[in-house]
Amino acid sequence: MSSEQAVIVTYALPVEGFPGPVELNRVSQLERELEEATGRGDLGELDGHEYGGGQVQLFLYGQDARRLFTAIEPLLRGFPYGPGRAVVRLGEPGASEFVVEL
Template sequence: MADPDAAGNDVQHGVIAHYRLADCGLGEPGQRQVVRRSQRLLAEAIEQAGVGEFDGNEYGGGEAVLYAYGPDADALFAVMAPVLNDLPFRPAYVVLRHGSVDDPLAPEHRIDL
């Protein structure tokens, strides 16, 4: 018989950070450079802590969005928070998703930065 808890261990929670940029498009080149630098720091911190993986970014509509996934959104955010708080772009917020992206009922929690 399969262990029901074992299947739950594969669920990837998400931490999705949203930052408003200077214009309605992709932001200014200097802003994208700052985001890229922060991405490297995030990837290193997440890997060193062993809490998940940094999955990339998306630009558009005057916003930069950063994605990371792991088995525990709270632990992942705790590692990411220092870097996310250092990004100068505001308004900004983070969504902690406690469940699979495929689960429309997975609880989410928004944190304003």
């Protein structure tokens, strides 16, 4: 997608290093829910995840990061791990952004 805004979500996981099957399953479930939520209004897309340092990051992109975040915020707040935070970037990398603690 070109000229995308972003929502980058980071959660601390309850394990050191790489997550185990329970954590992986919970993250996979959240990803499925996010894909469903973003597809409903053509708000954007989940572009993947990254694990490391006892954390997971989820990368979502769309034309309007504020609308995208509003649509997925209830799912993010309901995720059982944390602390978490979402960086809502209002343009290409380097653009204005704000952080929401989850």
